[in-house]
Amino acid sequence: MPLVIMVEKRNFRGLMGVSDDLVVIPWRFYRDNILRPPPRVGIKQWENIMAQLLTGLYLLYPSRSLLLEYIENLYQSHGFTGQSDQSCPNLRLLFEREIRGHKYKAVSHFERYRENLESRVAGILRHCGEIFDCDYGIDLVRMLETNVVLEMDGLAREMKELITTLLLTRIFMYRLATSERTNRLKTIVMIDEGQDIFRRQSELQEAPSYLATLIAQARQMECAICVGAQQCRDLTFSLMSNTAFKIGTGFVDLRDLDEFCRIV
Amino acid sequence: MDKDQREYVRQYIRPGIAVVKDPRYPHPFLIHVPMLNLPQDVSDDKVLEHLSMRAHDLYHPSEVAQVKEAIRMHRGIPAEAVALLPSRNAPGDQPEHTVNNESRPGSSTASVKGKSFVGSDCGMPGDRSTKSAAGFGSGTSSLSDRARRVCTVWLNLEYPFLTEGEIFAKAGVTAGSMKGQIKKELVRMGMIVEHELQCGKGRMNVWEPTDKLWSELG
Numbered sequence: 001m002p003l004v005i006m007v008e009k010r011n012f013r014g015l016m017g018v019s020d021d022l023v024v025i026p027w028r029f030y031r032d033n034i035l036r037p038p039p040r041v042g043i044k045q046w047e048n049i050m051a052q053l054l055t056g057l058y059l060l061y062p063s064r065s066l067l068l069e070y071i072e073n074l075y076q077s078h079g080f081t082g083q084s085d086q087s088c089p090n091l092r093l094l095f096e097r098e099i100r101g102h103k104y105k106a107v108s109h110f111e112r113y114r115e116n117l118e119s120r121v122a123g124i125l126r127h128c129g130e131i132f133d134c135d136y137g138i139d140l141v142r143m144l145e146t147n148v149v150l151e152m153d154g155l156a157r158e159m160k161e162l163i164t165t166l167l168l169t170r171i172f173m174y175r176l177a178t179s180e181r182t183n184r185l186k187t188i189v190m191i192d193e194g195q196d197i198f199r200r201q202s203e204l205q206e207a208p209s210y211l212a213t214l215i216a217q218a219r220q221m222e223c224a225i226c227v228g229a230q231q232c233r234d235l236t237f238s239l240m241s242n243t244a245f246k247i248g249t250g251f252v253d254l255r256d257l258d259e260f261c262r263i264v
Numbered sequence: 265m266d267k268d269q270r271e272y273v274r275q276y277i278r279p280g281i282a283v284v285k286d287p288r289y290p291h292p293f294l295i296h297v298p299m300l301n302l303p304q305d306v307s308d309d310k311v312l313e314h315l316s317m318r319a320h321d322l323y324h325p326s327e328v329a330q331v332k333e334a335i336r337m338h339r340g341i342p343a344e345a346v347a348l349l350p351s352r353n354a355p356g357d358q359p360e361h362t363v364n365n366e367s368r369p370g371s372s373t374a375s376v377k378g379k380s381f382v383g384s385d386c387g388m389p390g391d392r393s394t395k396s397a398a399g400f401g402s403g404t405s406s407l408s409d410r411a412r413r414v415c416t417v418w419l420n421l422e423y424p425f426l427t428e429g430e431i432f433a434k435a436g437v438t439a440g441s442m443k444g445q446i447k448k449e450l451v452r453m454g455m456i457v458e459h460e461l462q463c464g465k466g467r468m469n470v471w472e473p474t475d476k477l478w479s480e481l482g
Contacts, residue, residue: 025315025322026312031323136327138322138324246285248277249277264265264292
């Protein structure tokens with residue numbers, strides 16, 4: 001069963017000595033064109049998902065329709081129709097050509113939404129531009145046939161969440177588009193230090209993220225998700241309620257043990 | 265969990281013990297957590313070298329060169345040395361050059377401007393330096409042919425970090441008695457040091473080649 005392991009530290013490298021097939025990818029060498037849909041997924045569907053994902057990550061819900069418009073414009077101007085052999089625009093192009101290219105009246109709502117988008121996308125490109133600055137990125141189909149460890153040490157929390165959500169979305173959409181719903185497990189995704197991505201605090205204070213929606217659907221997508229965390233009281237309720245098996249060990253205090261006993 | 269189950273878990277949980285809740289059963293289980301000692305000293309260089317070799321398996325063909333270039337720059341390897349480094353998956357690639365014959369078998373060393381870069385893909389089975397070829401197959405101190413063949417196959421692998429069973433499987437040795445004889449011979453002659461690796465409830469044997477074995481194989 002192919003494994004995709006997403007870790008914050010470098011302590012899974014030792015597995016290279018156990019399995020020949022395992023590939024460790026430090027995040028600097030991970031590539032993903034956020035605007036290219038997974039195989040067999042339509043661009044209309046993908047642009048909706050991406051607009052939802054990007055605006056949901058930074059709580060920019062009012063900017064969603066504007067971002068959607070930009071993505072559509074970019075696809076049209078680039079002549080991208082969703083074919084896998086066509087060149088696809090990437091996030092940098094979206095930023096430079098559409099988000100920065102449009103100007104509105106200084107005090108209008110549109111300008112405020114555009115500025116919000118500009119600052120957030122500029123942040124993404126500044127943090128990990130090399131990941132998204134590509135045309136194709138990692139081949140998802142091949143990746144799902146290989147054991148992969150993706151190391152995300154040194155990345156900001158938002159970036160980790162973005163990369164994790166993006167990868168899970170790709171896997172799920174691909175499975176949805178190709179799967180015959182055999183109810184057989186095909187991929188295992190392991191997320192270490194899950195408290196950074198599935199933060200209960202965020203779930204309580206902010207709207208549910210797109211990741212929560214994905215987790216709720218994971219079981220239908222023939223994909224198992226294993227999340228490791230130091231304390232179960234840090235993890236989101238959506239994750240807890242959608243997890244069948246729970247394993248607890250090394251409880252640091254009774255409060256955590258009580259929380260574990262409560263949720264199982 | 266109800267109150268009794270919670271009390272039960274509270275009493276018995278301790279380091280090395282995990283509590284598992286399977287939704288198919290109404291009660292929790294306590295299990296021993298196996299200790300898995302993985303090597304933690306895998307360097308960046310090794311990881312990136314491996315990634316560079318496997319780039320063809322993961323990235324789109326049009327971006328493989330770009331990723332490899334990024335890896336090369338990250339590793340600080342001059343561009344002139346790239347041609348001398350091994351690349352396993354490029355279809356139609358020529359066998360790699362062995363620049364320096366004094367290197368260990370299973371590795372190639374390319375020296376550019378005073379820096380040396382060690383790859384692990386070169387050295388074909390059967391390539392032996394003059395030093396070991398002289399003692400091959402003769403004298404009581406040298407290895408038997410079958411043990412030599414196993415070691416040659418093993419140490420010429422791109423990633424020779426295999427368990428004992430996997431090494432024998434790679435070398436095509438299936439008979440249990442043969443395996444025992446080869447292993448005894450290697451241990452007796454000080455060619456390998458054996459380690460036990462705990463894996464789940466069982467154990468796996470891992471061999472560490474000694475300098476004597478390296479020099480024996482040239």
